[in-house]
Amino acid sequence: MTIPAEHIIIDRILAGEPSVYAELVNKHKSYAFTIANKILQNRAEAEEAAQDAFIKAYHHLSSFNREAKFSTWLYRIVFNTAISYKRKSRHTFQSIENTVLEYAPDGEGTLERTDKRKYLALAMARLNEADRTALTLFYLDEFSLEEIAEITGMQANTAKVRIHRARLRLADELKLILKQEALTL
Amino acid sequence: MKKIPQAQEEMLFDYLDGTLNAADKQRLETELSHNRELKARLDELQNVELWLSKISLEDTPSRNFTQQVMGKLDQYPARSSTLTSRNGIFLLVGILVAVGLATILVSSGVFDGVQTTINLNQELPQKYIPKSLPQYVPKSLPPIALSGKLIVNIVILLNLGLAWLVLDRAILRPLFQRRMHAGH
Numbered sequence: 001m002t003i004p005a006e007h008i009i010i011d012r013i014l015a016g017e018p019s020v021y022a023e024l025v026n027k028h029k030s031y032a033f034t035i036a037n038k039i040l041q042n043r044a045e046a047e048e049a050a051q052d053a054f055i056k057a058y059h060h061l062s063s064f065n066r067e068a069k070f071s072t073w074l075y076r077i078v079f080n081t082a083i084s085y086k087r088k089s090r091h092t093f094q095s096i097e098n099t100v101l102e103y104a105p106d107g108e109g110t111l112e113r114t115d116k117r118k119y120l121a122l123a124m125a126r127l128n129e130a131d132r133t134a135l136t137l138f139y140l141d142e143f144s145l146e147e148i149a150e151i152t153g154m155q156a157n158t159a160k161v162r163i164h165r166a167r168l169r170l171a172d173e174l175k176l177i178l179k180q181e182a183l184t185l
Numbered sequence: 186m187k188k189i190p191q192a193q194e195e196m197l198f199d200y201l202d203g204t205l206n207a208a209d210k211q212r213l214e215t216e217l218s219h220n221r222e223l224k225a226r227l228d229e230l231q232n233v234e235l236w237l238s239k240i241s242l243e244d245t246p247s248r249n250f251t252q253q254v255m256g257k258l259d260q261y262p263a264r265s266s267t268l269t270s271r272n273g274i275f276l277l278v279g280i281l282v283a284v285g286l287a288t289i290l291v292s293s294g295v296f297d298g299v300q301t302t303i304n305l306n307q308e309l310p311q312k313y314i315p316k317s318l319p320q321y322v323p324k325s326l327p328p329i330a331l332s333g334k335l336i337v338n339i340v341i342l343l344n345l346g347l348a349w350l351v352l353d354r355a356i357l358r359p360l361f362q363r364r365m366h367a368g369h
Contacts, residue, residue, distance in 0.1 A: 018255075018258060019255070021254075021255065021258070022251050022255050025250070025251045025254050025255070026251050029246050029250050029251065030245055030246070032246075033245065033246040033250070046246075047246050047247060047250065050246060050250075051250065051253055051254050051257065054254045055254060055257055055258060055260070058258055116236060120236050120237070120240070135237065135240070136240055139237045139238065139240040140240060163198075164194070164195055164198045167198065167230065167233055167237070168194065168230075170233060170236075170237070171229055171230065171232075171233040174233065174236060
């Protein structure tokens with residue numbers, strides 16, 4: 001059985017080579033930031049939370065038991081850190097629940113690719129943070145349901161049901177934003 | 186649109202995800218061929234799938250993200266779990282005000298007359314003394330005298346210790362760490 005490259009890096013860090021941690025940070029920063037951003041919906045806070053999570057992970061590297069993937073273990077820390085940031089900033093968080101969102105199609109009534117992304121982000125922002133994260137991880141196609149469940153601290157079955165329901169809620173939100181007919185465009 | 190049972194909706198997702206077994210898939214396809222409501226819901230969910238397939242790692246952190254993390258590796262615990270300098274200053278001011286007030290009151294003799302005695306010779310009711318111990322004679326313990334002044338002085342000392350801890354954790358340590366990093 002081959003030792004995963006990440007385990008070799010971890011061994012080097014634990015042996016007193018902290019500078020190689022930069023390799024792990026570089027490899028996982030986009031995912032970590034995406035998860036934090038999906039939860040916090042604020043780039044500055046997401047960046048701070050993701051950095052905090054990397055620092056926590058570094059100081060707890062010796063407790064990583066290597067049975068799970070390093071990424072799953074790390075993203076769980078990111079998820080929990082972002083959730084605790086969210087709790088702290090809830091009083092200042094501006095909900096978009098009541099924001100009036102207008103669907104403004106172009107002349108031919110079609111949605112450009114960038115518009116689709118924008119409306120998807122708006123609809124996603126109306127879901128709760130756990131749903132957003134679970135959906136994002138599921139559609140990034142990188143993690144199994146079991147891994148998503150581990151990252152978000154749920155049972156695999158609960159994660160599956162959560163993803164199903166989040167998709168239904170997202171469909172409803174998109175319909176609300178785009179009006180009934182536009183969803184099929 | 187008529188409400189579709191939750192179990193059927195879940196089955197639609199399994200169908201879309203390709204995780205439905207052959208028998209259930211066959212059954213669902215038969216149902217879809219004559220249930221227009223269900224077919225409409227499937228079309229709707231297929232469209233949502235197309236939308237969701239647009240999810241990508243667009244979110245990229247700042248360019249110096251890695252350098253920032255590496256620069257902060259020594260600053261653990263991270264900000265989220267430490268006492269912030271601002272809160273530390275508030276706490277410190279609060280403690281010092283409380284200590285100052287207590288010192289003024291002690292020095293003005295407010296607590297001089299406050300005395301209490303703890304009596305350790307509570308007598309047990311007869312019913313709790315076993316009959317097998319007829320010659321039980323309780324030994325008398327000396328009472329403990331406490332003065333209010335002594336108690337307040339102990340509280341003041343504990344508060345001063347706490348104030349020192351807060352000063353160290355929330356103000357001095359972050360200050361020296363910042364200076365150390367600025368020197369690199």
